[in-house]
Amino acid sequence: xxxxxxxxxxxxxxxxxxxxxxxxxxxxxxxxxxxxxxxxxxxxxxxxxxxxxxxxxxxxxxxxxxxxxxxxxxxxxxxxxxxxxxxxxxxxxxxxxxxxxxxxxxxxxxxxxxxxxxxxxxxxxxxxxxxxxxxxxxxxxxxxxxxxxxxxxxxxxxxxxxxxxxxxxxxxxxxxxxxxxxxxxxxxxxxxxxxxxxxxxxxxxxxxxxxxxxxxxxxxxxxxxxxxxxxxxxxxxxxxxxxxxxxxxxxxxxxxxxxxxxxxxxxxxxxxxxxxxxxxxxxxxxxxxxxxxxxxxxxxxxxxxxxxxxxxxxxxxxxxxxxxxxxxxxxxxxxxxxxxxxxxxxxxxxxxxxxxxxxxxxxxxxxxxxxxxxxxxxxxxxxxxxxxxxxxxxxxxxxxxxxxxxxxxxxxxxxxxxxxxxxxxxxxxxxxxxxxxxxxxxxxxxxxxxxxxxxxxxxxxxxxxxxxxxxxxxxxxxxxxxxxxxxxxxxxxxxxx
Amino acid sequence: xxxxxxxxxxxxxxxxxxxxxxxxxxxxxxxxxxxxxxxxxxxxxxxxxxxxxxxxxxxxxxxxxxxxxxxxxxxxxxxxxxxxxxxxxxxxxxxxxxxxxxxxxxxxxxxxxxxxxxxxxxxxxxxxxxxxxxxxxxxxxxxxxxxxxxxxxxxxxxxxxxxxxxxxxxxxxxxxxxxxxxxxxxxxxxxxxxxxxxxxxxxxxxxxxxxxxxxxxxxxxxxxxxxxxxxxxxxxxxxxxxxxxxxxxxxxxxxxxxxxxxxxxxxxxxxxxxxxxxxxxxxxxxxxxxxxxxxxxxxxxxxxxxxxxxxxxxxxxxxxxxxxxxxxxxxxxxxxxxxxxxxxxxxxxxxxxxxxxxxxxxxxxxxxxxxxxxxxxxxxxxxxxxxxxxxxxxxxxxxxxxxxxxxxxxxxxxxxxxxxxxxxxxxxxxx
Numbered sequence: 001x002x003x004x005x006x007x008x009x010x011x012x013x014x015x016x017x018x019x020x021x022x023x024x025x026x027x028x029x030x031x032x033x034x035x036x037x038x039x040x041x042x043x044x045x046x047x048x049x050x051x052x053x054x055x056x057x058x059x060x061x062x063x064x065x066x067x068x069x070x071x072x073x074x075x076x077x078x079x080x081x082x083x084x085x086x087x088x089x090x091x092x093x094x095x096x097x098x099x100x101x102x103x104x105x106x107x108x109x110x111x112x113x114x115x116x117x118x119x120x121x122x123x124x125x126x127x128x129x130x131x132x133x134x135x136x137x138x139x140x141x142x143x144x145x146x147x148x149x150x151x152x153x154x155x156x157x158x159x160x161x162x163x164x165x166x167x168x169x170x171x172x173x174x175x176x177x178x179x180x181x182x183x184x185x186x187x188x189x190x191x192x193x194x195x196x197x198x199x200x201x202x203x204x205x206x207x208x209x210x211x212x213x214x215x216x217x218x219x220x221x222x223x224x225x226x227x228x229x230x231x232x233x234x235x236x237x238x239x240x241x242x243x244x245x246x247x248x249x250x251x252x253x254x255x256x257x258x259x260x261x262x263x264x265x266x267x268x269x270x271x272x273x274x275x276x277x278x279x280x281x282x283x284x285x286x287x288x289x290x291x292x293x294x295x296x297x298x299x300x301x302x303x304x305x306x307x308x309x310x311x312x313x314x315x316x317x318x319x320x321x322x323x324x325x326x327x328x329x330x331x332x333x334x335x336x337x338x339x340x341x342x343x344x345x346x347x348x349x350x351x352x353x354x355x356x357x358x359x360x361x362x363x364x365x366x367x368x369x370x371x372x373x374x375x376x377x378x379x380x381x382x383x384x385x386x387x388x389x390x391x392x393x394x395x396x397x398x399x400x401x402x403x404x405x406x407x408x409x410x411x412x413x414x415x416x417x418x419x420x421x422x423x424x425x426x427x428x429x430x431x432x433x434x435x436x437x438x439x440x441x442x443x444x445x446x447x448x449x450x451x452x453x454x455x456x457x458x459x460x461x462x463x464x465x466x467x468x469x470x471x472x473x474x475x476x477x478x479x480x481x482x483x484x485x486x487x488x489x490x491x492x493x494x495x496x497x
Numbered sequence: 498x499x500x501x502x503x504x505x506x507x508x509x510x511x512x513x514x515x516x517x518x519x520x521x522x523x524x525x526x527x528x529x530x531x532x533x534x535x536x537x538x539x540x541x542x543x544x545x546x547x548x549x550x551x552x553x554x555x556x557x558x559x560x561x562x563x564x565x566x567x568x569x570x571x572x573x574x575x576x577x578x579x580x581x582x583x584x585x586x587x588x589x590x591x592x593x594x595x596x597x598x599x600x601x602x603x604x605x606x607x608x609x610x611x612x613x614x615x616x617x618x619x620x621x622x623x624x625x626x627x628x629x630x631x632x633x634x635x636x637x638x639x640x641x642x643x644x645x646x647x648x649x650x651x652x653x654x655x656x657x658x659x660x661x662x663x664x665x666x667x668x669x670x671x672x673x674x675x676x677x678x679x680x681x682x683x684x685x686x687x688x689x690x691x692x693x694x695x696x697x698x699x700x701x702x703x704x705x706x707x708x709x710x711x712x713x714x715x716x717x718x719x720x721x722x723x724x725x726x727x728x729x730x731x732x733x734x735x736x737x738x739x740x741x742x743x744x745x746x747x748x749x750x751x752x753x754x755x756x757x758x759x760x761x762x763x764x765x766x767x768x769x770x771x772x773x774x775x776x777x778x779x780x781x782x783x784x785x786x787x788x789x790x791x792x793x794x795x796x797x798x799x800x801x802x803x804x805x806x807x808x809x810x811x812x813x814x815x816x817x818x819x820x821x822x823x824x825x826x827x828x829x830x831x832x833x834x835x836x837x838x839x840x841x842x843x844x845x846x847x848x849x850x851x852x853x854x855x856x857x858x859x860x861x862x863x864x865x866x867x868x869x870x871x872x873x874x875x876x877x878x879x880x881x882x883x884x885x886x887x888x889x890x891x892x893x894x895x896x897x898x899x900x901x902x903x904x905x906x907x908x909x910x911x912x913x914x915x916x917x918x919x920x921x922x923x924x925x926x927x928x
Contacts, residue, residue, distance in 0.1 A: 195886065
């Protein structure tokens with residue numbers, strides 16, 4: 001078996017496949033760095049070309065393109081508070097404040113290091129899970145997936161520190177927003193207000209751009225300043241970022257494991273991996289009060305998980321030949337087109353392709369991080385651009401990205417309406433992360449609850465997986481309360497003493 | 498040589514040559530125009546499903562090849578819509594009929610809602626222009642081998658049958674099997690797409706589903722412990738597997754009940770078809786039709802299609818597709834009633850249409866806000882009736898029309914009901 005593993009590496013490192021890998025990574029990073037360009041949209045454009053290649057070149061190229069977008073996403077998330085993609089929304093919460101404090105280099109450097117580590121972790125999990133792939137994927141049905149979404153929603157409380165009622169309201173609003181459009185089962189149009197545009201629902205791209213990006217740009221323009229509120233960037237930023245990544249190694253491992261898990265569970269979606277990891281970090285680290293104000297841990301957590309999930313996502317795709325996401329679906333189409341057979345057959349007759357995929361994943365993560373590191377210093381200077389130069393560019397990019405949701409002028413009107421809402425939330429002190437998390441999870445909550453009841457009636461509640469996850473949810477909700485109570489008792493005891 | 502014959506021959510040749518020249522002068526600009534139209538342009542393939550399923554796979558296969566066979570060789574760009582209904586509504590209402598956007602649909606997902614009179618339907622399939630169909634072979638119901646013993650035993654836990662909604666032919670087979678053949682089934686609806694259904698089977702969440710995709714059927718039968726239960730129509734690759742319609746006949750279903758079965762499975766008359774919006778110029782439609790059939794005969798396309806779709810696929814031309822679809826959507830009210838009662842019995846989503854309001858012939862004194870409000874007199878009373886973009890059905894000359902087409906002074910038949918504290922038009926029929 002190990003011979004095959006190293007043979008795959010040698011084959012992949014031949015000039016032609018390696019060249020395609022590099023090309024794929026460059027395109028993937030570039031697509032990820034530009035909001036609205038990367039992800040499935042970019043993959044769909046490149047697919048016809050990839051399907052003309054030999055299988056090994058196709059693997060190298062497409063894995064390179066598909067799995068590094070979250071690395072490239074980090075630039076805009078940190079530098080200008082524009083979520084570069086659905087996997088980098090949570091990074092904005094601490095990445096942008098770090099840029100404002102003049103720590104953009106540190107944030108980016110830490111992000112790229114943990115992206116690489118997380119991606120390699122995901123590849124390792126994929127390799128280690130080969131013998132038990134199917135058992136892992138089969139262990140989770142709709143009831144367990146529903147409980148995971150409840151776990152995600154329980155994190156709204158974590159993200160609403162200081163304003164729990166506002167956070168809860170924002171979360172509920174996010175869930176309500178997710179119900180706009182047509183219901184799959186019955187065809188009923190919900191909250192469409194007679195507008196054909198709303199039949200398809202609201203795009204997650206629109207919501208995240210409107211709630212985060214545009215309000216920040218408006219605030220920047222109103223302040224008439226620049227992103228960085230300091231006069232110069234520290235020279236030690238890049239090395240400090242790398243040190244941060246290793247200093248918080250245990251957080252990296254935990255969040256990578258979370259990312260892997262989310263990737264393995266088809267249907268949860270990549271846009272929740274970073275939120276789960278961020279909320280977990282906030283709940284479990286010491287001194288979480290610095291989160292949201294430029295804490296590097298708030299960057300490390302989501303960035304390690306959103307790359308680790310790639311290995312997890314490939315697990316389901318390769319185990320069954322059935323994709324768990326749009327990107328994986330496109331990947332399968334390409335693989336089938338070049339003569340491969342993703343699925344159980346690949347585990348027996350074509351295992352060398354799987355080894356190639358794993359190595360391509362590892363090499364892509366390393367390469368992407370190296371490319372991005374090389375761009376950190378010039379990119380960080382964006383923080384010093386005056387608002388009148390930066391804001392128009394970012395607004396134009398954001399509007400273009402919003403337009404890519406449905407290629408309709410109504411996309412632009414929708415983003416303007418939602419941005420106004422997001423700005424009002426910002427100036428009135430309402431936490432915005434819960435509305436995005438509620439929106440992202442809303443449809444999944446409804447879907448899995450419906451499927452659970454339709455399949456199991458109310459008996460789904462007593463499934464072991466449901467009970468275990470329910471206990472974890474209860475523990476994560478109770479832990480902060482218990483911690484606070486304990487601290488109060490200790491403080492009271494000290495005071496009495 | 499007979500005198501005069503050589504001259505006749507030369508005259509004939511000259512006339513032929515002149516006719517050819519005139520013909521070329523007439524046709525060539527047209528051909529040049531056809532070539533000019535698509536040159537440098539992009540043809541958008543709007544796939545009415547999420548990526549990865551049967552519709553998406555088939556459409557992407559066609560998208561890869563069809564550009565080569567269209568004069569001018571346009572690029573082909575693929576875009577996905579999340580649901581069949583949404584894609585169909587968009588093709589009818591939003592896409593310009595300029596020959597640059599083609600929709601890819603599944604018969605079940607787009608015809609099904611029409612056949613069950615869903616009021617989410619905002620499209621008229623009769624008015625579409627059809628390019629062609631890729632027919633993959635009829636669907637097969639597969640069931641987990643270990644679940645077979647529960648199929649006809651109502652005393653045991655029911656077998657979970659997974660589906661997206663209930664518009665596909667395989668859903669009709671399951672429903673009729675449950676009602677008329679005593680199948681012990683439980684319907685689990687709402688999976689977002691076919692991939693989610695396959696995963697659910699793999700996880701053991703469901704034990705039965707229907708599919709027409711050869712690769713999926715092969716995989717689940719050979720590797721996932723499934724057996725074919727019935728086929729919708731006879732298939733060479735499944736000899737010995739009962740044909741469902743024959744099972745129903747043996748059971749002694751009445752003509753009306755069989756009619757209801759054909760009504761529900763009418764959506765399966767075409768598998769994956771390609772269509773243009775209404776009022777697309779016939780010339781452009783014909784270019785695409787020709788390209789489609791030429792592509793279908795291309796050896797390279799056939800090789801890829803066999804790999805991806807299996808051996809059982811066949812192309813159907815646009816004109817035949819049109820006939821099949823129009824024929825399928827002529828709904829028999831009795832059949833619709835039977836289907837409706839079956840759906841109620843099985844707890845499946847019902848049609849959404851309320852009892853139709855009676856139509857009254859009125860003349861519009863005023864049409865306000867771009868057709869959103871109609872003002873007219875009825876039985877001596879002045880009425881102000883709202884027109885919904887999604888709930889009101891408007892036809893002019895028998896064709897579905899937007900509310901902006903309604904003008905002051907028109908005389909039409911209007912049916913309206915109370916909605917909250919306002920009156921809303923259900924139906925407007927104008928000559």
